[in-house]
Amino acid sequence: MKKRRSTETAPEAGAEQLRTALEQVSREQALPSSGNELILLEIDPHRAHVCWNIDPAQARGGQPLVLRVFDVTESGDAGQASQAFDVEVQGLQGRWYLDLWRDNRTFVTQLGYREADGSLAVLAQSNEVSTPPAEPAEAVAAGGHTDPNGNPLHTDWPGDRVEVASAATPAATEAVAAPVPSVSAPEPMVIEPPVTVLDPEFPLTDWAARSATPSVASAPEEPVSAPVTVVPAAGAVDAAGSDETSVEVSTETQPAVLAAGDAAVAFDDDVMSGPAAAFPDAEALASAVQENRGAIDAFYEAMETRAEAAGVPVSESTGPAPVHPPAPVQEAARSEPAIGTPAPLEQVLGLSSLEHPGRDVLLEVNAELHIYGRSKPNTELTLYGQIVKTRPDGSFSVRRPLPHGAVILPLLYTQQGNGQAEV
């Protein structure tokens, strides 16, 4: 029974030397980048996740990359696939959720540039994925597939409407966008391209300039050495039809408080009442700003603290002095742990079935805002005064509950360099 083996154990006395050596390895060893790469991983019966990386030397400036999705369930390979659809993607490196819509099928993707004849100049090909069945065997009608709501999808899958010209030249996106009208057919499905996947080399200022939607970031400049204000793009929610709202990051100078209030109102109208017919008047603005006063105060308080810590003088014009003290984050920490504090055991163990006992809730509905993007290395981001963790590749992703009323979500970007902090 007892065949226990113990491997070598470091003496605790050597902890410091050990720490130094380990830190050196972590600091000095870089993670290698890849060449052209396209990785496809299934998530559930209807979705997959796609990651790609394309060598910049092979990029065609100004032309979007196209992800071509093949259903290879019967054929076994993309060259023989009878069905395909295209999704345009942005950035030479990125990742995205891919709606596949069909359960119990096998897919493969190619990434490249679409030629004039519709064929794809392939730069990378993915592995295959197989989506699991969404229903018990007997519930699946022959040839029928359903979306997550149980609606039949067979005639609405984008690839169904694509005539593949040949194995080497699959059809282009235009075919997807132009389904044959039919009285009895369901509404044509719109393929939403990923809109916020960023090229890692892409300067943040250019990123802001790419935005198709005007926002405070493009408002007239004021002589303010203001920190970055990040504002939900006013039209993004409406355009995308999704709760995954794009946000802009700008290093442009900003009109501070009023601009933030403006955006908050516009954003609020879009979300809560549909697209605003006209920009809110001054009274509505003032009301919204007043409503959001606590948030604004907390933001500028945090901004001042951060600027002081970074040795950056805070201009008087960056905003009014706080009227109220900032939110009591520290006091709240005991009952509701702040980010970074240790979690109870069950919150880190994969206890998927865990629910809070004793809470009698008939219906609880919440919404959240998903803010994500990428920053340059060695930057520090704060959202609403809280540090936003960037991942090793510079990307970040934050989810926040979406409260009722006007909302300001100030994102502060700080880059350290040459002993100076660029805010």
Added chain:
Amino acid sequence: MPNGYLCLVLHAHLPFIRHPEFPEFIEERWLYEAVRECYLPLVRVLQARRAHPAASRLTVSLSPTLIAMLDDPMLRSRVRRHLERVVRFAEREVKRTGADPASAWHPLARFYAVLAEQNLATWDGLGEGGIVDALVELEQRGHLELITTCATHAFLPIWKRHPEITRRQIMLGARMFERRVGHPSAGFWLPECGYYPGLEKFLEEWGIRYFFLESHGVLHARPKPPDGVFAPVYCPNGVAAFARDPASSQQVWSARTGYPGDPEYREYYRDVGTELPLEALIDLFPDADLTPATGFKYHRITGSGEQKAPYHPGRAAERAAEHARDFLAKKAAQVAPSLHAMDRPPVVVAPYDAELFGHWWFEGPLFIEALLRQADVQREVAMITPSDYLALHPSGFEGVPSASSWGARGYHEVWLNDATAWMYPHLLRAAERSARLEASASDKLPLVMKRRLLAQARRELLLGQSSDWPFMMNANRHTEYAEKRVRDHLTRFYWLADALEQGAVQEDKLRAIEAADNVFDAELLG
């Protein structure tokens, strides 16, 4: 013959967290808490049955990382240090509450003092073999069946296209189990119940006869299984897939009707550490400034309001026995209608994380004890293990289970989402390089050094593949730590790979990496 069977399965697992580079490390506390609140009480409950015939049995899966930590001398000394500190804290609490001996708090403080002494005594009494040997002995006496899982708890569906990763995870899990427990594992806990069709072929290579799936993994099998979750589906290669019973999950964990929400049970969220000044805690709980959790909780759930009544351990224990009786009655009622519709008695599979019993649900070990005891004396539902079932029913309905997991929404998104996706391309690239490492090692290195570097590179890759890191990132809990772990294992892997291929090794750094990530010895790694 009983009307049906109940398989209670406890999955015991913690990620490999061991930091010799720090005298105290906050995330190591999860091991201390699990030992004190879950594993030691479970061992006591089961050891109390040693004198009786092993009529009712349960199944326990022991993860290789947990075994490695429970056997590790450094972590063992730190666990003991924690248990001693709890004893000292209990003495303080007895003294503090003794100022008003008539209050409800003083008897509770004495209750915790007894418990703390008991934990320390149990730990010391188990000796060097510790909790693992205790469970092995209980298995030999017939009270339970031990099974294994993946080496570092990798979520295997992510690695579907990389059979060498899957093979290594399963191979090490099987080999470590056999060496430590003394026999091959008949069953396999797929981490997070993550499955894809074809995975059973890798399990078969190690003689595995069964594994567990979330309910829809069996319900969506092709062709459709006629007995739903009440009988395993036998894969084409004969390996059996048992389905988790959704009703058993609900009865234990439902927010509205689950047992742990009973007003008599101990309130989880009210720890005395949140009410005491920091200076009363910090010497015994060094992370108390961040999380003042002592495990000393003086209130019962009482109700949904903020006002909580004092906890009464005796009444809570009685309630645990009542709930065990109720659970067993519900299983009997569940299987009765299917009895005559099936060609064999239905089997209800109830798998849970072992760490929930005792930590989250304080009375959980008492529930298990009462369940086993009550099952011993009735004839409707027999508590058996999957191996017992397969001995009775070695074959049955053949089908191909469906890809699934027991994570939220039933598939992969807990482990593959925008918080976690960044790590997979890196891990895949590292795995691809690892496959070439042996052939590309520099001839300048002596064979012994080559082996050391290769073995350590494999350890780093395995540790980076743990499903615990993406789980923590997804839950936004200890995200920074989880990301650092993945990044550190990757950078260490590449450092080792470069050293191996370039033939230049900095010995001090190699020794540091070996000392820090010492899971699985070289012989086991192969």
